[in-house]
Amino acid sequence: MVIEVTSADPDTIGADLVAVAPGAQASALGAPERAVADADPVAIVYRQLGAPLAVVALEPDFDGLRTGAARAVRACRRGGTVAWKLDESLAFTTAEQVRALAEGAVLGGYDGRRWRSGEPPPAVERFVICGCDEALTPVADRAALVARWTNTARELVDAPANLISPAGLAERAVKFDHLVSETVDPVRAGLGALAAVGGSSPIPPRLIVLRHAPPRGAGGLGAGGSDSPRLSLIGKAVTFDTGGYFLKPQSDILRQKADMAGGAAVVAALGAIAELDLPLSVTGIVPACENMLSGTAIRPTDVITTAAGLTVEVTNPDAEGRLILADALWYARRDGATHIVDLATLTGAMRAGMGDVYAGVFSPDADWRDAVVQAGNATGDLAWPWPLHPRYRTLIESTVADLRNNAGTSFGFPIVAATFLQQFAGDGPWAHVDMLGPALLDEDRGDALGAGASGYGVRMLVELATRLSGEAAT
Numbered sequence: 183m184v185i186e187v188t189s190a191d192p193d194t195i196g197a198d199l200v201a202v203a204p205g206a207q208a209s210a211l212g213a214p215e216r217a218v219a220d221a222d223p224v225a226i227v228y229r230q231l232g233a234p235l236a237v238v239a240l241e242p243d244f245d246g247l248r249t250g251a252a253r254a255v256r257a258c259r260r261g262g263t264v265a266w267k268l269d270e271s272l273a274f275t276t277a278e279q280v281r282a283l284a285e286g287a288v289l290g291g292y293d294g295r296r297w298r299s300g301e302p303p304p305a306v307e308r309f310v311i312c313g314c315d316e317a318l319t320p321v322a323d324r325a326a327l328v329a330r331w332t333n334t335a336r337e338l339v340d341a342p343a344n345l346i347s348p349a350g351l352a353e354r355a356v357k358f359d360h361l362v363s364e365t366v367d368p369v370r371a372g373l374g375a376l377a378a379v380g381g382s383s384p385i386p387p388r389l390i391v392l393r394h395a396p397p398r399g400a401g402g403l404g405a406g407g408s409d410s411p412r413l414s415l416i417g418k419a420v421t422f423d424t425g426g427y428f429l430k431p432q433s434d435i436l437r438q439k440a441d442m443a444g445g446a447a448v449v450a451a452l453g454a455i456a457e458l459d460l461p462l463s464v465t466g467i468v469p470a471c472e473n474m475l476s477g478t479a480i481r482p483t484d485v486i487t488t489a490a491g492l493t494v495e496v497t498n499p500d501a502e503g504r505l506i507l508a509d510a511l512w513y514a515r516r517d518g519a520t521h522i523v524d525l526a527t528l529t530g531a532m533r534a535g536m537g538d539v540y541a542g543v544f545s546p547d548a549d550w551r552d553a554v555v556q557a558g559n560a561t562g563d564l565a566w567p568w569p570l571h572p573r574y575r576t577l578i579e580s581t582v583a584d585l586r587n588n589a590g591t592s593f594g595f596p597i598v599a600a601t602f603l604q605q606f607a608g609d610g611p612w613a614h615v616d617m618l619g620p621a622l623l624d625e626d627r628g629d630a631l632g633a634g635a636s637g638y639g640v641r642m643l644v645e646l647a648t649r650l651s652g653e654a655a656t
């Protein structure tokens with residue numbers, strides 16, 4: 183979808199639907215009082231002259247505007263062009279409005295029903311923000327770019343595991359422009375944990391590495407000098423998690439095509455960061471595999487050797503995410519990462535506790551944790567700080583190896599998982615985002631995203647990289 187910004191009147195741009203918030207603007211465009219009152223959330227008015235008018239009720243906040251734009255796009259069933267009349271009486275700067283509307287329109291245009299046969303329904307191709315200073319075009323462009331990459335992550339997550347395998351994910355990622363990519367065979371590279379989990383499937387595991395280098399001559403904080411930050415983004419990509427010999431129950435297994443949502447967010451964030459050409463060195467590291475039930479699957483109590491050299495007794499083969507992330511963390515530090523964030527659909531308990539709204543963020547470095555939380559909350563990827571404490575370490579002590587991969591107790595799952603990862607995070611800032619709740623939405627939360635894959639993490643990571651690079655986002 184193309185987003186345009188124009189000072190023109192919405193009735194002059196060839197729109198198939200004109201959209202407006204309730205109020206004076208709606209009346210001026212010909213909406214009767216009743217339509218304004220009936221906008222719950224959208225009322226369509228067929229006017230004698232001009233395209234149909236959608237009066238879109240708005241919650242009075244930034245996310246409300248995003249949602250309004252998405253609703254206008256979805257209300258335009260015949261596809262084509264939606265014209266949104268900007269309302270300067272709203273309590274936002276025009277730039278904020280443009281950012282929210284552009285993002286909401288692109289997110290609202292996503293349609294997850296890609297595998298239906300027959301003609302696809304007509305799509306909205308143009309969303310024009312009318313009555314607006316055209317100098318704000320770059321604001322719209324940036325918001326639309328990040329939202330488009332968020333939709334790429336949603337596509338990858340919504341895709342079933344028979345279509346997105348580790349190799350399939352790698353194939354998609356290596357085609358992205360401006361990125362240097364590499365696909366590592368974990369068996370050859372000595373990534374013992376990724377090799378062990380992935381060995382459960384006839385489809386081989388892969389470590390996908392994507393690199394964005396700052397543009398030459400860039401002056402940002404991260405512009406490539408020896409003391410500039412090198413950000414590594416790590417994403418869990420278990421393309422299907424059966425639970426292995428701790429086979430998941432039916433209701434849980436149905437969600438497991440989304441167990442690569444962290445990896446999808448990292449891949450898409452790298453795509454966005456490269457397209458924005460941020461003045462920062464950013465590497466995406468995505469351990470990708472299946473966790474299947476087979477003759478070559480890990481047996482509960484097997485001991486495996488991780489790339490870092492630490493041995494792990496696998497007391498729960500369904501706690502596989504932390505195993506593959508352990509090798510990815512080691513790889514990132516060996517690669518020279520100064521700052522690391524990992525994203526993963528790691529523990530069901532996170533969803534039980536936080537619902538589908540917030541992800542939890544863990545880090546022994548409070549500043550880095552807060553940077554991640556704030557980047558998320560500023561962009562709609564809501565995040566909340568969670569604790570770590572040395573006392574949790576005893577819960578993952580093994581009687582036969584350096585560590586066990588889960589606690590023998592039935593509490594504290596998200597923190598135990600983060601504590602396990604901490605053993606591999608090396609020196610320097612590291613944060614872990616457990617995004618199980620918001621990654622895959624069973625129901626429409628009433629926002630721009632609707633049901634299905636949310637693309638959680640893309641907006642957060644792009645914002646974090648932007649802030650670290652010293653560039654202003656808009």
Ligand code: BES
Nearest residue numbers: 423437441500501527528529530531588
């Ligand atoms: N992939 C699952 C988490 C998950 C559950 C994702 C439901 C999507 C929907 C993860 O690998 C897992 O199985 N976690 C376990 C950890 C436990 C064994 C410590 C869990 O949360 O039950």
Ligand code: ZN
Nearest residue numbers: 423500501502
């Ligand atoms: Zn699992």
Ligand code: ZN
Nearest residue numbers: 420423441503
């Ligand atoms: Zn998993």
